[in-house]
Amino acid sequence: MQKISVLLFLAWVCLLFYAGIALFTSGFLLTRWELTNHSSCQEPPGPESLPWGSRGKPGACWMASRFSRVVLVLIDALRFDFAQPQLSHSSGEPPVSLPFLGKLGSLKKILEIQPHHARLYQSKADPPTTTMQRLKALTTGSLPTFIDVGNNFASYAIVEDNLIKQFVSTGKRVVFMGDDTWKDLFPGAFSKAFFFPSFDVRDLHTVDNGILEHLYPTMDSGEWDVLIAHFLGVDHCGHKHGPDHPEMAKKLSQMDQMIQGLVERLENDTLLVVTGDHGMTVSGNHGGDSELETSAVLFLYSPTALFPSAPPEKPEVIPQISLVPTLALLLGLPIPFGNIGEVMAELFSEVEDSQPHSSALAQASALHLNAQQVFRFLHTYSAAAQDLQVKELHRLQNLFSKASANYQRLLQSPQGAEAALQTVITEMQQFLRGVRAMCIESWARFSLVRMAGGVALLAATCFLCLLVSQWATSPGFYLRPLLVMPVTCGLTVATVCTGLLATTGLQLDPVVLGAMAAVGSLLPFLWKAWAGWGSRRSMASLLPMPGPVLLLLLIRFAGLFSDSFVVAEARAAPFLLASLILLLVAQLHWEGKLLPPKLLTIPRLGFLTPTGPPRHHGVHTLGLGVGLLLCIRLAGLFHRCPEETPACSSSPWLSPLASMVGGRAKNLWYGACVGALVSLLAAVRLWLHRYGNLKSPEPSVLFVRWGLPLMVLGTAAYWALASGADEAPPRLRALVAGASVMLPRAVAGLAAAGLMLLLWRPVAVLVKAATGAPRTRTVLAPFSGPPASQADLDYVVPQIYRHMQEEFRGRLERTKSQAPLTVAAYQLGSVYSAAMVTALTLLAFPLLLLHAERISLVFLLLFLQSFLLLHLLAAGIPVTTPGPFTVPWQAVSAWAFMATQTFYSTGHQPVFPAIHWHAAFVGVSERLESSSLSAFLVGANTFASHILFAVGCPLLLLWPFLCESQGSRKRRQLPGNEAEARVRPEEEEEPLMEMRLRQAPHHFNAALLQLGLKYLFVLGIQILACALAAFILRRHLMVWKVFAPKFMFEGMGFIVSSVGLCLGIALVMRVDGAVSSWFRQLVLAQQR
Amino acid sequence: MKDTDIKRLLYAHLLCIFSIILSIFIPSFFLENFSILETHLTWLCICSVFVTAVNLVLYLVGKPNTSSKRSSLSYKVTRLLKCCIYFLMSCFSFHVIFVLYGAPLTELVLETFSLAVLLSTFTTVPCLCLLGPNFKAWLRVFSRNGATSIWENSLQITTISSFVGTWLGAFPIPLDWGRPWQEWPISCTLGATFGYMAGLVISPLWIYWNRKELTYKNN
Ligand SMILES: [Zn+2]
């Protein structure tokens, strides 16, 4: 098996995963760009003059205001049929009394008594029908998706132009009471606000009673122009009991009384709007796009007559966002910039003046303003983003220019015909509806096909990982046919699809194309698996994992389907990890590997025959386990609370030192952080020293000796500057600022240089000693001349290695002084892991720099923890000398759990407001702004643990070989066993350690492939669970708050991890190549 | 191995289960407002005492390891003291493990400790009764092929199922159902109790099913 084909295969599997993620994302996460432009009074939406010369009037903007005040009552989840009367059933059927029907009697009464004052509409909400998205829509008039790509990920605050902003900028006093979501959406916008907690769905009354307590007093006080009351009881009742419940009847009756009370208190200049933000399904949930979820009540009432005609029999159906331009124009405000709603023309007709002509003219002018505003938005949006359809855009632009020209012509000759006016109105409405339809098409529709396809692709790829990781170590496994066939198929499918699409002239979607290629390349593989199913593999080989590990992975998988567990994952991941660790220790004991066997058997029983002496002492392993648990628990102290759990308080240690006030405590902490850095450095150097990799004159070793301390120094100096920047004297400010930009760059540069050196000369072995041995016996090589092929080399290398060791030992015995020479032999035994550890350290320092200072303690714990875990795992993994090397599932699972745990203990949470944005400013001067650099820095901060653990993954394979030396050393140190050791001569030999891997390069490559596939599988089922959860629970209350962010973080984490994994394996292969060439040189030197 | 042995095992286990059930019902005659959830700690203590008592009675009646060689009073006293020390040590180590698993360090210490006591009652007390304060014997029993009698086999099963029950009991804690039994450590104590009872039921059955395969060489 070639090295390169292993890497290619892993890359291909990664690409399959990416295709699945991309396909799912394109169906699930609809995106839209947020524009920050604002409408203003001074700036009309179009070039033409404003109607009625209203510009001069005080208090009027684009249009004269009809109302000066408005009361907006938002009853969450007020479904349209909640306002319907109790159905009078046709004869024959038994009367069915639904608890929610007929409870809003006051609406009906008003509609009957004052038909010209009130109107009931069925408002159609756009999906996603979740409260946050609906509130955004109801204030901006747009179609919010889950990701509204804007410049503000750090908070939920709305950056787009919206009604509240317009209210405030025209000097209206906005009073709010109710759901505290508004606090996040409109921070500081309200002149007075009463917020009540919205999180607890089981609590039906806190918010409503709180509002009712303040509603009437506030109304009577008169200190408001806009009064917004957001009731949550109906929604919570739906979630808790469902709509068909007596509790719902009570809640609705309470709302009815409230409306009654409001109507009595309204003054003539006030408009009352009662609306629901969305509906609810039969079970009381919402979020999706079914009829029941999207239909909501909209009820308008004015004490003065507003409508020229009586209400129709069946309430009109209007889009929810129509309310936005209507309210804006009725109150004399500019329409929010991003609005794509259509004004409700009916409300702009003249009631007293019954001339049909002037009424129609007023409607046309309102519509025209609306159309101009929408056109302006479209123009700006299509210049900023390319996600709208070009053809449709052109058609709509033409429609608008035609309608606008017609309108202008009518204005020039006002005595024009009624029919012409109606045409203009219709054209404008067509334009507005066309725009909405086009925007919905690209912004607000889940694609179930794509979602299901993405999930299926992910599942199939996970299956592939599982299967191939099983096959990889079986004899007679050839990778190349498995690689060539699918890739050719995938490429063929891709080209055929491209060709087909090109000939049919359809738009080319790269996501779909990628998915097609992935499916095309998966199919032959699945076919192969299917064909070989019955003959060779049984079901047992499909589930190769030991039961407990499978159970833990299943729990992890299932946990991602529960919002509570996703929120509590910061505690659940360490719990699972701790369970796995205890399980490992218990299993080692159970299998008798911990204790000497004589302890475990009663002497007279002879049947428990040990296969060999245990390599590790029991107390040692138990200590490893307890130490790991302790590390995990300590790392858990650096815990950032999810916002959903109000009782929890985040660790104060996550904040940067600069935010601390106390001088002494700050200094102590600074000392602790620098101490952590130094001990990290010392630990790494100690490790390298112990395995003899610190003596070589190779540049990478020199870098470890001198460059790493420099990096520590730079980091410490940067922290000192960053934490004390405010205390610097003024004349040094510029210097400090410059230094705090340069220092991180210097550290990052040093790390990059170190990595380069490592890649250039990865083999840190003392060559001098080898060449300095002049009197060599003949090497036991079966060839004469330089090694002809790779196979020859592979065969001869271990022999050379053994021979060298003998040679060195002989010299040592003669001179009794040449200690470094024996060390040189060790260097070769740890050549792979030394390179890995060096690379990880070099990676860790720049990543550490992106975090707050005190996270350095977590990084120290991270290294300690992985060291302990590797040792613990090594105790359970037997070194199979010639045969296939395997990395067991528990090792890979523990590694993945630890990556997740470290993600949380470095102060992260999978939600957008919890991202550490300050990382974007590390080593970046304020003038230089590059968004891709910032994104890179923030990404590196967020996924630091993913990167480190993925790159370090090959250590799982290498460590057991490293630990081999310990065992044999210990054995030799035992004084009593000397006689035994002499009996077995091979025991005297130096341990081969990682050179065992080189003895069997085929198995080495297979093990690397297996390791990579297993890690990808464990990560893959996590992303699969996230995608599946988002797919199944897309109607869930928490989908946009918990599941969708989790999916995105998990997806990004997967991509980062898989790239890191490939890089780590590539590094091992680079070292392997360098070792080969080193040996080749050695052989050549000896030939001479 | 005879079927009578299994029968004796079954009766002993039924007695243990009965003691747990009694600990639920008897206190309500003497204490006002007694309920498992609200006066949880009281119930925990009573349950521990009952189970310990039943185990002791069984030990005194059955005397599984008849070591007749030394029966002096001082030997018995040191043995008893050793047992107490072992029990306390197991309580403390369980407490430490719970804290390492994520239980709060400074708050609810009493609750955590009482869970440790309960779990010790379910696991350490039977070990002490059956094997005596002999740590090496414990280690032997809890390893593959380490059991030398059906009693030791059932000890393995009940202990492991108690641990697994406690472990499973931790899972409902993060869920947002807002039930009173989701509080730390109630769900874990309930899990431990159910696990222990399940172990008591399962082990005679399991031994009965596998009686052909189970061969103890010293018997
Ligand atoms: Zn809502």
Ligand SMILES: [Zn+2]
């Ligand atoms: Zn809701």
